[in-house]
Amino acid sequence: MTAGGATPKTVAVLSGGVGGAKLVLGMSREISAERLLVVANTADDFKHLGFHISPDIDTLIYTLANLANNEHGWGRANESWSFMEALEVLGGETWFNLGDGDLAMHVERTRRLTAGESLTDVTAALADALGIGVKILPMTDDRVTTIVETTTGPLMFQHYFVRERCEPEVRGFRFDGIQDARPNPGFIDALRSGRIGAVIIAPSNPFVSVDPILDLPGIRAALNNMNGPVIAVSPIVKGSAIKGPAAKMMRELGIRANVSAVAQHYRGLVDIIVIDEADRDFEEQIRALGIDVLVTNTVMRTLEDRRNLARFCLGAI
């Protein structure tokens, strides 16, 4: 893209599950895999039935491998469910759905981790096996666990999200283990050395998908020192989250569920926020926070939408 032979810098995307994966898919069609680095939230990883499950990494991998079940927003398309049916008969825990094909991912990841491989290496191997060229890095190889503080007590994220269907009222969040977690060197070293030219915060849940990445030791400082923009795409459009409980969480936390509150949340960190045309009225309010605003269609229904939003973000760099 640049003239004169200078190597174009890497664009890093900080991503949770569905919304992030859509933008990453769009990105992967707009720039070469070598220029794209995806940093995935792993704070909602958990141990279940003996498996290490990495929901956001899986959604990214399945989306990029064109295997994702777009209707559910998790798991694989054309999935069979014999395992869950048999497990139910055996009296096993069935609140977290694991499709038969999806199970292979969890079994192989767990096997490799148990054999001593890092989550980074395992993720690379699994992505490679599915023909994905884009580099997906877990935010850390250490264990960080999102705990949702609710009016009925603390819940591990998947318990809150899946088992309790986001029904408990949220009071706050904590990320157990984060103070001792080492950010993925593939990300933070690239940030510090200037190899990353821009960071895009995907339209993922700010509280439970993006904050765990930002709160890792050293990440905020490295982002502030980076010679390039930090651009957030708002996950809130017209007061609602495209997917997931972000808007409900905001209301329960006493925050207005709108793009202005998203901008406020990322204040001091992001240079630009990308908002949907439907939220154009918030433009001035956000600019008053010292954050630049760009307006486009941020709702990604089709692959074309994803590519358009990706191209728009890249243009903003």
Added chain:
Amino acid sequence: MTAGGATPKTVAVLSGGVGGAKLVLGMSREISAERLLVVANTADDFKHLGFHISPDIDTLIYTLANLANNEHGWGRANESWSFMEALEVLGGETWFNLGDGDLAMHVERTRRLTAGESLTDVTAALADALGIGVKILPMTDDRVTTIVETTTGPLMFQHYFVRERCEPEVRGFRFDGIQDARPNPGFIDALRSGRIGAVIIAPSNPFVSVDPILDLPGIRAALNNMNGPVIAVSPIVKGSAIKGPAAKMMRELGIRANVSAVAQHYRGLVDIIVIDEADRDFEEQIRALGIDVLVTNTVMRTLEDRRNLARFCLGAI
């Protein structure tokens, strides 16, 4: 069966996989579940893909629950294979077939064992969930591992049996861990206290399915002291094993593959051997070893065959 109110004693069946399971199924239709105790070989249990797999217990459970795939001799009928297909794409180990429904058994067993339950308790819970009234006891809750010594080196049993399709030439067997393994108290205590009135050695492989049970510390002595018969059903008919590598093993060990050699193998332990009509010619030869011989049809093709053989064995008691 006995007059005058005396409680009929328990019949214990020592069993490996397929052949044993067939006889146990027949037994379960001929006497009440309370009178039947199945002691299952666990020396071919192994860890695979992070799961604790108990092939003989599974075959017994699936057979008694009417879920068994009778064509394969392992796993479930009407099985789907999405997991294995997805695992292959991910580059995982696929030499040991695990059906989607079958996986539930391994996942739930492993989860419970990891939580600290004994294999005995786990087996009881799984059998109970599938509505099986017959008590199936693992021969021990400790780890015993059959190693097949072959001309190309030692192999774990499942590696020999499944991965190498029984092709390597056998030189002998060892059961790692057996000297420190504690026989299942539910079996050995019942034997010693006289609650067991007869022991039937199922038509399972003498070397790798029955010997591990017999070789557990104290079992042979308890069998010898038992006030009741030990009856073996020959797994060899007309010089062939009905299923599995028993005959091939005998030839490679320099033993004639016939019922007489089976009787020789169990000499000093069994009182009666049940042989097939096709092997009637061996009767005198076996009697010369000091073992009683009973002749019937031992090939179990139909449920009726299984019930007939079970009834025949019970009659011999």
